[in-house]
Amino acid sequence: AFNQQSSPTADRENLDGHTDESNHDKADYIRNYVEIEDLDQRRDYKQEFNREYEEYRKLHQEVDIVARKFQNLRTQINQTEEGSPDFEALKLEVLEEYETQKSDPKFLVKKERMNYLHQKLSHIKRLIHNYDHQHVVQVVDEGSS
Numbered sequence: 429a430f431n432q433q434s435s436p437t438a439d440r441e442n443l444d445g446h447t448d449e450s451n452h453d454k455a456d457y458i459r460n461y462v463e464i465e466d467l468d469q470r471r472d473y474k475q476e477f478n479r480e481y482e483e484y485r486k487l488h489q490e491v492d493i494v495a496r497k498f499q500n501l502r503t504q505i506n507q508t509e510e511g512s513p514d515f516e517a518l519k520l521e522v523l524e525e526y527e528t529q530k531s532d533p534k535f536l537v538k539k540e541r542m543n544y545l546h547q548k549l550s551h552i553k554r555l556i557h558n559y560d561h562q563h564v565v566q567v568v569d570e571g572s573s
Contacts (some may be wrong), residue, residue, distance in 0.1 A: 457547075457548040457549065457551060457552075461473065461476075461551055461552055461555060462555075463555060463558070464555050464556065464558070470556060470559050470560075473552050473555060473556055474556060476500075477480050477549055477552045477553065477556070480545055480548065480549060481549060483541075483545060484542060484545040484546065484549060486547065487538050487539075487541055487542035488542055490538055491535075491538060491539050493497065494529055494535065497525065498522070498525065498526075500519060501521060501522050501525070502522075504518050505518045505519065505522070514555075520565035
Protein backbone atom coordinates (compact mmCIF):
# COMPACT_ATOMS: atom_id res chain seq x y z
CA ALA A 429 0.00 0.00 0.00
CA PHE A 430 1.18 3.51 -0.83
CA ASN A 431 1.40 5.78 2.20
CA GLN A 432 1.80 9.48 1.36
CA GLN A 433 2.20 11.82 4.29
CA SER A 434 1.32 15.49 3.98
CA SER A 435 4.44 17.61 4.20
CA PRO A 436 5.78 20.72 2.50
CA THR A 437 7.91 18.48 0.26
CA ALA A 438 5.05 16.13 -0.57
CA ASP A 439 2.79 19.08 -1.37
CA ARG A 440 5.33 20.41 -3.91
CA GLU A 441 5.02 17.43 -6.19
CA ASN A 442 2.19 17.36 -8.69
CA LEU A 443 0.53 14.06 -9.54
CA ASP A 444 2.83 13.71 -12.55
CA GLY A 445 5.89 14.08 -10.30
CA HIS A 446 6.84 17.60 -11.39
CA THR A 447 7.71 20.18 -8.77
CA ASP A 448 5.61 23.34 -8.59
CA GLU A 449 8.02 26.28 -8.27
CA SER A 450 5.74 28.49 -6.16
CA ASN A 451 5.23 25.66 -3.66
CA HIS A 452 9.01 25.12 -3.67
CA ASP A 453 9.47 28.72 -2.49
CA LYS A 454 6.84 28.14 0.17
CA ALA A 455 8.62 25.03 1.40
CA ASP A 456 11.84 27.03 1.45
CA TYR A 457 10.53 29.59 3.96
CA ILE A 458 8.89 26.85 6.00
CA ARG A 459 12.29 25.18 6.28
CA ASN A 460 14.11 28.46 7.00
CA TYR A 461 11.65 29.84 9.56
CA VAL A 462 11.08 27.24 12.24
CA GLU A 463 9.72 27.45 15.76
CA ILE A 464 11.31 30.33 17.68
CA GLU A 465 13.40 29.27 20.65
CA ASP A 466 14.77 32.53 22.11
CA LEU A 467 14.47 36.32 22.04
CA ASP A 468 17.37 36.77 19.59
CA GLN A 469 15.69 34.49 17.07
CA ARG A 470 12.37 36.33 17.64
CA ARG A 471 14.10 39.67 17.01
CA ASP A 472 15.65 38.36 13.78
CA TYR A 473 12.29 37.08 12.55
CA LYS A 474 10.62 40.38 13.43
CA GLN A 475 13.31 42.33 11.53
CA GLU A 476 12.85 40.08 8.49
CA PHE A 477 9.09 40.54 8.73
CA ASN A 478 9.42 44.33 8.85
CA ARG A 479 11.88 44.38 5.92
CA GLU A 480 9.71 42.32 3.66
CA TYR A 481 6.42 43.84 4.81
CA GLU A 482 7.33 47.12 3.09
CA GLU A 483 7.86 45.31 -0.20
CA TYR A 484 4.60 43.42 0.30
CA ARG A 485 2.67 46.66 0.92
CA LYS A 486 4.02 48.25 -2.27
CA LEU A 487 3.20 45.19 -4.37
CA HIS A 488 -0.24 44.93 -2.78
CA GLN A 489 -0.98 48.57 -3.69
CA GLU A 490 0.04 47.97 -7.32
CA VAL A 491 -2.04 44.80 -7.63
CA ASP A 492 -4.95 46.49 -5.85
CA ILE A 493 -5.05 49.25 -8.49
CA VAL A 494 -5.77 46.62 -11.12
CA ALA A 495 -8.40 44.94 -8.92
CA ARG A 496 -10.14 48.28 -8.35
CA LYS A 497 -10.16 48.94 -12.09
CA PHE A 498 -12.04 45.66 -12.61
CA GLN A 499 -14.39 46.44 -9.72
CA ASN A 500 -15.21 49.83 -11.28
CA LEU A 501 -15.88 48.17 -14.63
CA ARG A 502 -18.11 45.59 -12.93
CA THR A 503 -20.08 48.37 -11.23
CA GLN A 504 -20.51 50.18 -14.56
CA ILE A 505 -21.66 46.97 -16.27
CA ASN A 506 -24.18 46.29 -13.49
CA GLN A 507 -25.61 49.80 -13.96
CA THR A 508 -25.85 49.49 -17.75
CA GLU A 509 -28.71 47.92 -19.66
CA GLU A 510 -27.72 44.48 -20.90
CA GLY A 511 -27.42 44.32 -24.67
CA SER A 512 -27.08 48.09 -25.10
CA PRO A 513 -24.12 49.53 -27.05
CA ASP A 514 -22.64 50.87 -23.77
CA PHE A 515 -22.95 47.42 -22.19
CA GLU A 516 -21.20 45.76 -25.13
CA ALA A 517 -18.44 48.42 -25.06
CA LEU A 518 -17.88 47.85 -21.33
CA LYS A 519 -17.83 44.09 -21.85
CA LEU A 520 -15.18 44.53 -24.54
CA GLU A 521 -13.17 46.83 -22.25
CA VAL A 522 -13.22 44.20 -19.49
CA LEU A 523 -12.03 41.50 -21.88
CA GLU A 524 -9.25 43.71 -23.27
CA GLU A 525 -8.11 44.72 -19.79
CA TYR A 526 -8.15 41.10 -18.68
CA GLU A 527 -6.05 40.02 -21.67
CA THR A 528 -3.63 42.89 -21.03
CA GLN A 529 -3.11 41.91 -17.39
CA LYS A 530 -2.96 38.19 -18.13
CA SER A 531 -0.23 38.73 -20.73
CA ASP A 532 1.80 41.31 -18.77
CA PRO A 533 4.80 39.41 -17.37
CA LYS A 534 5.73 42.27 -15.02
CA PHE A 535 2.27 42.28 -13.47
CA LEU A 536 2.21 38.50 -13.17
CA VAL A 537 5.62 38.50 -11.44
CA LYS A 538 4.46 41.22 -9.03
CA LYS A 539 1.27 39.33 -8.24
CA GLU A 540 3.14 36.06 -7.70
CA ARG A 541 5.71 37.80 -5.47
CA MET A 542 2.94 39.50 -3.50
CA ASN A 543 1.22 36.15 -2.91
CA TYR A 544 4.51 34.53 -1.89
CA LEU A 545 5.27 37.35 0.57
CA HIS A 546 1.76 37.14 1.96
CA GLN A 547 2.25 33.44 2.75
CA LYS A 548 5.79 33.91 4.08
CA LEU A 549 4.88 36.87 6.29
CA SER A 550 1.82 35.04 7.61
CA HIS A 551 4.07 32.12 8.52
CA ILE A 552 6.61 34.35 10.31
CA LYS A 553 3.84 36.25 12.09
CA ARG A 554 2.31 32.98 13.29
CA LEU A 555 5.71 31.83 14.65
CA ILE A 556 6.20 35.13 16.51
CA HIS A 557 2.67 34.95 17.91
CA ASN A 558 3.20 31.36 19.06
CA TYR A 559 6.48 32.27 20.76
CA ASP A 560 4.92 35.31 22.45
CA HIS A 561 1.95 33.25 23.62
CA GLN A 562 4.18 30.50 25.04
CA HIS A 563 6.46 33.06 26.69
CA VAL A 564 3.53 34.86 28.36
CA VAL A 565 2.02 31.57 29.54
CA GLN A 566 5.42 30.49 30.87
CA VAL A 567 5.86 33.78 32.78
CA VAL A 568 2.35 33.50 34.23
CA ASP A 569 2.97 29.87 35.28
CA GLU A 570 6.29 30.76 36.89
CA GLY A 571 4.71 33.73 38.71
CA SER A 572 1.93 31.66 40.26
CA SER A 573 4.23 28.94 41.65
